[in-house]
Amino acid sequence: MIGWIDFACYVPEARSSIRSMKTELGLTEEQLRVLTDDYGLRQVAVEPRLRADHMMAQAGRMVARRNPEQLRHVDWILHTHTFNPFTPFLVEPLSDFQREWGLEGAKVRSVSQMNCASLDLLFYTAKLLLEHKRAKAVLLLAADKMFLPNSRYLQDSTVSGDAAAAVLLSRDAHEHRLVSSAIHSDATLYNSVLAEPREFEWFQRSFYVGLVKIMRQALKHAGLAIDQLAYIFPANVNQTAWIRVASALGIPRETFYFPTLPEIGHAHNADPLLNLEAALQNQILRKGDYYATLTVGMGSTFGCTVFQYGSVRKE
Structure with a gap:
């Protein structure tokens, strides 16, 4: 059956509290109160070193190490992110990861046109590939990292943290x-x-x-x-x-x-x-x-x- 075999998340250890970020986010005292009291936010994860594509690869490695046999069947890698650009100019984001795990022959596509709904776009696309037997297994990768600290605040909505995730889907899933x-x-x-x-x-x-x-x-x-x-x-x-x-x-x-x-x-x-x-x-x-x-x-x-x-x- 079509489904996911395994997934993994990469979350950096560093945290910044919403209150400590008040000045750099340009928050009023009322906006801070709404974010913490009404919206339930206390702190965000912050990645000080890795790029978004490095974070994707970290999550992908966790899945790969646990599933080396199933990974051999991956013929599509779909990755997504909300912010552009997410890697430096002319950098192929996943080439090192592909070589590391013998996935040079897998087709790689960026699917990122639905902003923060793009994870479900990945699931939708992977389901089509697997249903129509265009793929034996699909690896999904997602990550975002905020380059500028003051851009973490999304007006009247939330505060962004840094994290990544990887999902391995197959036509031979069991659970x-x-x-x-x-x-x-x-x-x-x-x-x-x-x-x-x-x-x-x-x-x-x-x-x-x-x-x-x-x-x-x-x-x-x-x-x-x-x-x-x-x-x-x-x-x-x-x-x-x-x-x-x-x-x-x-x-x-x-x-x-x-x-x-x-x-x-x-x-x-x-x-x-x-x-x-x-x-x-x-x-x-x-x-x-x-x-x-x-x-x-x-x-x-x-x-x-x-x-x-x-x-x-x-x-």
């Missing part, structure tokens, strides 16, 4: 079946944070609707009702956003599981996997549970992917 994946972009805020204030305010008020719609679309494709999801592992935007989405979906807010938000911040496309990793470490998933990733990106981009844990159904 985590990829049931459905849905993505959507309406490009109403194509200028992102540079949009007109009026447009930015509209996005801030309306993105909850887009999240509800993409969740329902993914569930419809999966043939599931919302109450059949045991957990949703979202991006670490802020806790207020997910409380509102839970209310709109008519599900308990505890369905949204994001324990890494206070400690790591919004690590962009690595977020849902950081939260899934915490769920597996804490053993809160049971065999047969359905769960989903849920992402939103600036520019009105949305993604949702549904998985089932412990399924043994053959495809």
